[in-house]
Amino acid sequence: MKNYGELLKEHRKTKGKSLLEVEKATGISNQNLSRWEQGKVIPSIAFCEILADYYEVTLDELVDHDSSKKINISNSFNNNSGNMNIKF
Numbered sequence: 001m002k003n004y005g006e007l008l009k010e011h012r013k014t015k016g017k018s019l020l021e022v023e024k025a026t027g028i029s030n031q032n033l034s035r036w037e038q039g040k041v042i043p044s045i046a047f048c049e050i051l052a053d054y055y056e057v058t059l060d061e062l063v064d065h066d067s068s069k070k071i072n073i074s075n076s077f078n079n080n081s082g083n084m085n086i087k088f
Helices: 004-014 019-026 030-037 045-055
Strands: 070-074 083-087
Touching (some): 004 030, 019 045
Antiparallel strands (some): 070 083
């Protein structure tokens, strides 16, 4: 599985865009874009929304998120041993 930085770079390359072209079109500095693509910093959801719109993908596609996966969380707020299945 690719990390988010690799995915962001892949979307940019698929569109045939340079960091400067993405900066001009989105207003996001190429320094930030570069740091995100290198995995040094995680972009905020607001920036992800801008990039998803620009690359014409969903947020899930932007970060390769499979929304059908379930996460099991133990219920630690009471004394029962039940698990909750939460779908994100």
